[in-house]
Amino acid sequence: xxxxxxxxxxxxxxxxxxxxxxxxxxxxxxxxxxxxxxxxxxxxxxxxxxxxxxxxxxxxxxxxxxxxxxxxxxxxxxxxxxxxxxxxxxxxxxxxxxxxxxxxxxxxxxxxxxxxxxxxxxxxxxxxxxxxxxxxxxxxxxxxxxxxxxxxxxxxxxxxxxxxxxxxxxxxxxxxxxxxxxxxxxxxxxxxxxxxxxxxxxxxxxxxxxxxxxxxxxxxxxxxxxxxxxxxxxxxxxxxxxxxxxxxxxxxxxxxxxxxxxxxxxxxxxxxxxxxxxxxxxxxxxxxxxxxxxxxxxxxxxxxxxxxxxxxxxxxxxxxxxxxx
Amino acid sequence: xxxxxxxxxxxxxxxxxxxxxxxxxxxxxxxxxxxxxxxxxxxxxxxxxxxxxxxxxxxxxxxxxxxxxxxxxxxxxxxxxxxxxxxxxxxxxxxxxxxxxxxxxxxxxxxxxxxxxxxxxxxxxxxxxxxxxxxxxxxxxxxxxxxxxxxxxxxxxxxxxxxxxxxxxxxxxxxxxxxxxxxxxxxxxxxxxxxxxxxxxxxxxxxxxxxxxxxxxxxxxxxxxxxxxxxxxxxxxxxxxxxxxx
Numbered sequence: 001x002x003x004x005x006x007x008x009x010x011x012x013x014x015x016x017x018x019x020x021x022x023x024x025x026x027x028x029x030x031x032x033x034x035x036x037x038x039x040x041x042x043x044x045x046x047x048x049x050x051x052x053x054x055x056x057x058x059x060x061x062x063x064x065x066x067x068x069x070x071x072x073x074x075x076x077x078x079x080x081x082x083x084x085x086x087x088x089x090x091x092x093x094x095x096x097x098x099x100x101x102x103x104x105x106x107x108x109x110x111x112x113x114x115x116x117x118x119x120x121x122x123x124x125x126x127x128x129x130x131x132x133x134x135x136x137x138x139x140x141x142x143x144x145x146x147x148x149x150x151x152x153x154x155x156x157x158x159x160x161x162x163x164x165x166x167x168x169x170x171x172x173x174x175x176x177x178x179x180x181x182x183x184x185x186x187x188x189x190x191x192x193x194x195x196x197x198x199x200x201x202x203x204x205x206x207x208x209x210x211x212x213x214x215x216x217x218x219x220x221x222x223x224x225x226x227x228x229x230x231x232x233x234x235x236x237x238x239x240x241x242x243x244x245x246x247x248x249x250x251x252x253x254x255x256x257x258x259x260x261x262x263x264x265x266x267x268x269x270x271x272x273x274x275x276x277x278x279x280x281x282x283x284x285x286x287x288x289x290x291x292x293x294x295x296x297x298x299x300x301x302x303x304x305x306x307x308x309x310x311x312x313x314x315x316x317x318x319x320x321x322x323x324x325x
Numbered sequence: 326x327x328x329x330x331x332x333x334x335x336x337x338x339x340x341x342x343x344x345x346x347x348x349x350x351x352x353x354x355x356x357x358x359x360x361x362x363x364x365x366x367x368x369x370x371x372x373x374x375x376x377x378x379x380x381x382x383x384x385x386x387x388x389x390x391x392x393x394x395x396x397x398x399x400x401x402x403x404x405x406x407x408x409x410x411x412x413x414x415x416x417x418x419x420x421x422x423x424x425x426x427x428x429x430x431x432x433x434x435x436x437x438x439x440x441x442x443x444x445x446x447x448x449x450x451x452x453x454x455x456x457x458x459x460x461x462x463x464x465x466x467x468x469x470x471x472x473x474x475x476x477x478x479x480x481x482x483x484x485x486x487x488x489x490x491x492x493x494x495x496x497x498x499x500x501x502x503x504x505x506x507x508x509x510x511x512x513x514x515x516x517x518x519x520x521x522x523x524x525x526x527x528x529x530x531x532x533x534x535x536x537x538x539x540x541x542x543x544x545x546x547x548x549x550x551x552x553x554x555x556x557x558x559x560x561x562x563x564x565x566x567x568x569x570x571x
Binding site: 180181182185186188189191192193195196197198199200201202203204257 | 374376395396397400401405406408412413414415416417421424425426428429432434437471472474475
């Protein structure tokens, strides 16, 4: 008897489900959940490169998300360019910021990197909130009506869904390639023991910096996608700490340092969040914090490797039982 | 000389852990570093590996001044090391652990995997076994395999044979001999005198940061200063009894 869930099936089946989802559940509510899920999965997968594989826990990834979110609307506001033109600029700026933050903090051991990321993200949020050029506390608005397809302003959620799905595919493909190459091996070695990695000739600082730069670039793209869909951004929804915490929690819940962990995390967290929001409305906004806190306790106490690792542990036993039956 | 360490000192604040130690290692030698706990041998060893930068002194490896070079630079130059407490990459398999070392000279995955497979075979480990499932002897062996994969010219073994059963110890000694047979120079820090007496041709004895004796293992264990500082009175009594019986 063949394993009931071979590795090929375990990739093809979810991929097919994601492709067919908008055709099966076509209502606006379900489409909105689908788009939110994909955006969360992209962000968490991007965070996963540096936080999961290299073990460098960033709690301020919103700085890259925010840059990605602001640039498309800034180029539109200042020069009337299509928002999509802001994406490459956002990527370059995010990589630059990653180098500025990573260069000094990766020289140190301990939690300095995590602390520095929180501090920089908060500083940027406060600064942007008082900077008139970027709309200060009010924020920026995108084109109300599409001037052409290049504005990527659609009435239906379906085009957004497939654009986001394509980007998620690119992020996952890149991560899968990294996993198999020297870079991926070096990241995992650094996570396990920097000291041992160094002794084997791994250029630790340089590798961490490359991981952060790549992660920042993808996170900026996630921010850009978010703003292209919503058409509006303000400092809190771009640089707020909850954005960073959400990426971290989704990756950790599913399995940080695994390819599909962030997808599993997003699959659980996003519907849960949507459910609490629709049950309690605005009055339930504090519930998000309680939910995140509960998840952190759950992961730390019961499954530090995340649900994906739990599945990998349980699946062979299930196979054996099925085989025996 | 492959390695020349001259007048190496290391101070931690007021405390001088190593005081002007010299070590010259020729290509193909096996040298032992012994001494009581806190004698400074591990600090000196870390200075050689680049984990700790010496306060004063000079370290030259294969004609290149590596005194202030980082561990990764020294690894690229050909200095490999193991750790007193084995630090394996727990979430990886044995083969993947060794591949991390192999990537240093074989950047492409397939080449690195082939090279790592050969090394794993040499060390007698199971390639697909998870590193976290190994016991202490397996972990020590894996560390040796991993560093061998970097193709070092000089291998620094930090108590890699400690904590093994007599049978495991004999296997480990045989492995070190095989490695030496591959043309790799070895410096070994060890407390087990059997290992030192069996494997090395030259020994340095550390005490309170100084090198108090050096020479062949047989000559060193007879020196009063070494007996007093490290081997102890029991060793002297055994030696005297042996001489009387003879």
